[in-house]
Amino acid sequence: MASEEEPRTSEDPSTKNITAFGYTVQAQELAANGCYSKAFDLYIMAFEYCPEVKVRVEPEFRRLLDKYNEYLLTLNKIGDIFYNFERSVECYPGNIFILNDIGKYLYKFGYLREACCHFQKALNFDVGFVSAEKNLNSVKNYMIERWHYRMLNDKVRNGGYRDALREMIVPLKETILDLGTGTGLLAMYANECMPMMITACDGSDVMVELASNIFEDHLIEDIILVSKMSTALTFRDIGGKRSLIVTELFDAGLFGEQVLQTLTHAFEHLMAKNARIIPSRAEFFVAGAKCDSLSFKYRLNPSALEFLAIAGHNVQIVTTDPYDSEDIQFFEDLKYVTEPTSLFKVNFNNLEDMQEKLGSGEPYEASFYAKENSEINIIIGWFDLYLTENIMITTNPLDENHATAWQQAVFYDFVPFPVTADEKSSVKFTSYGGKLAVVPDYKRIDRISPEMLRFLNDEEYVKTVTSTIGAVCIYLCQLAEISLLNIVDLSPFPLVGFLLLKRGAQNLTCCARSQDDEKFILKILKANNLPTDKINMVTEEDLSIEQFKDQKFHVIHGNIIDLNGDINTKHKELLRQLKLSHLSPGGLVLPHKVFLEGKLVSCDWLDRSNLIDDANTGEYNLSKFMNKYQVSQMYHIDIPHMPHKTLSEVATIAQCTEGCISEVINVKPVDDGDVNAILCWYKLQLVENGEFLYTNRSNSFVDSMAFMANPKITIKTTDTGNILRCVDIDETFKLLVDVE
Incomplete structure (x- = not known):
C-alpha cells in the first residue's frame, strides 16, 4: 500500500521567484507614479521572499532609494531616511553605493565622524571607488582645515612660541589659558614649564577631541580642555581668571581670524x-609691487580689455575677501616697486589700543616712495610678531628665516596706479571690524566671477581660439549661412560665440554663473555693437539638457574643467548629451579633445599642507593623530609657482572627452627620489589636427591638481613607474602610483 505524500513545508523555489518578481513589477509601477514608500516596502518584501532577486534589481532599487530619500528630505523626515538606509543595508550589507550615500547624508546633517566611517567602509570593499574617496577627502578637509598642517610643520613658529612660554611662565604660579588650542601643541609647551594651571579652549569639537587624544597619548593630565569659543566663556567656566594668555589666532592679514x-x-x-x-605686540608692513602673474588672478589684463573693446575699463573678480594669501617668494616676476613701510603697530597687552583698532573709522595711510618709474598693481603685506620683547617671528618674505605657517597677504582690490621714482604715493587701508582692506577706489570697477576672469586672461587660449575661428567659420558656412548658425557656448565667457557673432551669426545660447557675469556679457555685446535680442542666457543653476528642448546647434563650445583643476562631471555629461542629441549633422564640438597629463614628483610644499612631520613639533607625536586626516587629492595647484622635483617623464593619463576605463599607465623615471604625488594638468586640442594647449603654465584659465602617494614610494631611474587610473561608472577617476 502506497504511503501518503508528506505535506510540503515550504513553497517551491520557482513559485517564490515568481511571487518576488511580481512584487518587483508592482514596485516599479508604484515608483513610476511617485508612490515611493509603498514601492520601497514591496522591494523589501520581494527580498525577504526570495533573496536571489536582489542582484537583478539592485540598480533600480538604489534609484528608488535615492528618490524616496530626496522626497523625505523635503519633508525633513531625517529619521525615516536613516531607517530606509538601515533596511537597505540589511539587504545589501556590502553595497558600496549605499554605504557612500549613507555617508553623504551623514555629512549633510553634521555627523562627520560617522560619515568618514561609511566612506571608509565603502573603500574597504572597493579601494578603487572614486566617489567615496572624493567624499572622504571633502569630510577630512571640513573637519581639519589644511592650514593646521602648515602651522604645525613650521619649526620657526613652534620654536618661537616654545621659547616665549619658557621665558614668561613662572613655575607653580602661572595660570594659563590657550585660546584656539587646535591640537594643543602650545598648551603642551606651556605644560613643560610646570605652571599652576592650564586651560585650553577651541570652538571645534573635532579639534578638542583630537587634542584630548594627544594629551592622553602623551600621559598629560594637567590640561583642562573646553570645547567652546573663548568669546562664549566666562571666568567661572575656566575656574577663575588667568595670568597668562597664549594664542595664535592670526592669518596672513594679521587680524582676519578675529584676534x-x-x-x-x-x-x-x-x-x-x-x-x-x-x-605681546605686532607690527604690520606693506610694500607696493608689480607682479602680473598675481595681478591677473584678480583683474582683467590690458590685452583682454582691448580684445573685448573696453580698453581703459577696470574689471576685477567678485570677492568677499579684501585680500588673498600666497607664498610670495615663489613668484619670480614679482618686483618690489617701493620700500616696505609700517602700516600700524598693535599692543596686545593694551586693551584701549585693541579697542581703538576695532572701532575706529579712521583709515591707516601707507606712504610709499617708489624706487623707480613703474606701476603698483599688487600690495604685499606681512607682519612681525613679538611673542615677547626678546623673541620675534616674522612672515616677511624677504627674510630667509621667516615663519611659513602664514603666507603673505596680497591686496588686489584697487585700480593699479603709476609711480615715479623717489616720489610719494599714498594708499589708505581700513580695519573696521579688525580685518584690513584697501579703501575702495572711487573709480568704477566692473565685477565678474573668478572663472570668467581667469578664462579671459588666458591669452594663449584666447589667441588659439581667435586664430582658429576663421577656419571654423569657413567650414560652418558649408552647412548653413552665417546668419543662420545656431551656437551654444557654455564656457565661462562665450568666446567662440562672441567671435562668431562678430562675423554675422545671430543665435547664441550661453551660460552665466551670476548676475554680474550676465551683465558683463551683455555689456561686451553692446560695446561691440552686437545684437542681444537673440541671445539666450541660461544661469549655471538652471543649466540642464531640458533647457535645450529640440534645438539643434552647428557649434557646441564648452569647458569641462573646474577652476580648481578637477573635471566638472555635470558639464561633461551635459556636453555629451548635447553632442548626442542636439548637434546638427556635420556640426562641431569644441574643444575637439581634452587629455589629462601628469608626472611623478617629489614636493615638500604639498606634504607641508597634508602631513605632519614630528621633527617639526619637538618630541611630540602629532603625526599619529593628524595624519589620519591626510587627503589623497589636492586642488588649486599653481605649478609654475610651486617648487617640486620632477621624477618621471610626462605621461598622457586619460582622454577626458571620451569614456575611459580603469587602466595602468607606464611612466619612465628620469631621476631618483621619493614620489609623494602625481602632478596633473590638461592638454587641449581645440579642433581636429590643431595645436595642443597646455594648462600647466602661468595665467592658465584653470589650476592643476595632485594625487598624493600614501605612503611615499622610492623610485630609481632603472625602475618602471606605474600610474593606476581607477574610474567610476560616472567616469570620475583617481590615480594611484606604484613601482616595479
Missing part, C-alpha cells in the same frame, strides 16, 4: 589684573 575681538573679550572677562598675553 582683536577674542583678546578684548579675554581682557574683560577672562584675564586677571596685570595678566600678560603671548604675543
